[in-house]
Amino acid sequence: MFNKIKLWKNQNNSTSLREKIEEIKKLPIPEHVAIIMDGNGRWAKKRALPRIAGHHEGMKVVRKTTRLANNLGIKTLTLYAFSTENWKRPKNEVEFIMKLPEEFLGTFLPELIEENVQVKMMGYKDQLPLHTLHAIEKAMEETKNNTGLVLNFALNYGSRAEIVDAVKQVLMDCKNGILKESDVDESVFSSYLMTSSLNDPDLLIRTSGEIRLSNFMLWQLAYSEFWFTEVLWPDFNEEHLLEAIQVFQNRQRRFGGI
Numbered sequence: 684m685f686n687k688i689k690l691w692k693n694q695n696n697s698t699s700l701r702e703k704i705e706e707i708k709k710l711p712i713p714e715h716v717a718i719i720m721d722g723n724g725r726w727a728k729k730r731a732l733p734r735i736a737g738h739h740e741g742m743k744v745v746r747k748t749t750r751l752a753n754n755l756g757i758k759t760l761t762l763y764a765f766s767t768e769n770w771k772r773p774k775n776e777v778e779f780i781m782k783l784p785e786e787f788l789g790t791f792l793p794e795l796i797e798e799n800v801q802v803k804m805m806g807y808k809d810q811l812p813l814h815t816l817h818a819i820e821k822a823m824e825e826t827k828n829n830t831g832l833v834l835n836f837a838l839n840y841g842s843r844a845e846i847v848d849a850v851k852q853v854l855m856d857c858k859n860g861i862l863k864e865s866d867v868d869e870s871v872f873s874s875y876l877m878t879s880s881l882n883d884p885d886l887l888i889r890t891s892g893e894i895r896l897s898n899f900m901l902w903q904l905a906y907s908e909f910w911f912t913e914v915l916w917p918d919f920n921e922e923h924l925l926e927a928i929q930v931f932q933n934r935q936r937r938f939g940g941i
């Protein structure tokens with residue numbers, strides 16, 4: 684568990700937050716939480732700052748969110764950090780975002796190791812700058828035997844491409860006799876996706892008021908609970924995550940049943 688002191692510091696309302704956490708822990712916690720971290724640019728614009736300032740601030744929120752997720756006993760936290768469509772952005776913005784994993788892991792990796800967090804990544808590695816890829820691969824390597832929270836970054840991730848690639852691989856394996864067409868079912872197909880080692884998200888959070896998926900985990904979110912907030916990602920805090928989980932705990936999941 685993360686050191687509680689670390690979690691509570693800078694919190695004026697630490698007592699109420701701690702109480703809320705204990706309250707929430709009495710009910711089932713979503714095992715896999717996925718977050719579309721949106722609104723960095725608008726956060727910066729509101730402050731007359733360049734968009735990159737919003738991305739930098741957003742990185743700090745990733746730390747806080749990871750700490751709390753681990754503390755709550757969430758098993759997997761998937762964070763949408765960069766989509767396959769985000770390359771359309773100005774070069775300087777993309778370059779800045781691609782430097783963030785190094786900065787984030789450069790300072791946070793020792794704590795992740797200490798706290799038994801396992802870092803993973805899903806997305807297309809080939810187009811990533813080498814410095815970005817190396818930072819992530821180093822973190823993945825150094826945390827691969829950890830058994831606590833899985834911190835899964837969706838970086839250069841796009842769900843449609845993921846599905847098309849899975850279809851191609853299934854066809855290829857059928858052609859090569861590795862797989863029989865009659866054996867292809869939902870579970871086999873899932874094993875061809877980038878999330879093959881993970882359960883589907885129980886809860887999806889999107890910040891910034893946009894009510895859309897933006898090509899995120901289209902297959903995996905089929906029966907997830909969705910929680911949207913107007914809060915911009917750099918303003919997202921522990922209270923918001925706890926609120927989302929509380930709402931989740933009061934939802935009735937039916938999976939098509941009654």
Ligand code: IPE
Pocket residue numbers: 720721722723724725726764765766769780891
């Ligand atoms: C999310 O914030 C971060 C990335 C997509 C990389 P945005 O940069 O999309 O922020 P807005 O939506 O423009 O405010």
Ligand code: IPE
Pocket residue numbers: 719720721722763764765766769893895897
């Ligand atoms: C989705 O946000 C991608 C990430 C948060 C990484 P976008 O800001 O790219 O989504 P759209 O363009 O508003 O749909």
Ligand code: MG
Pocket residue numbers: 721722723
């Ligand atoms: Mg956005």
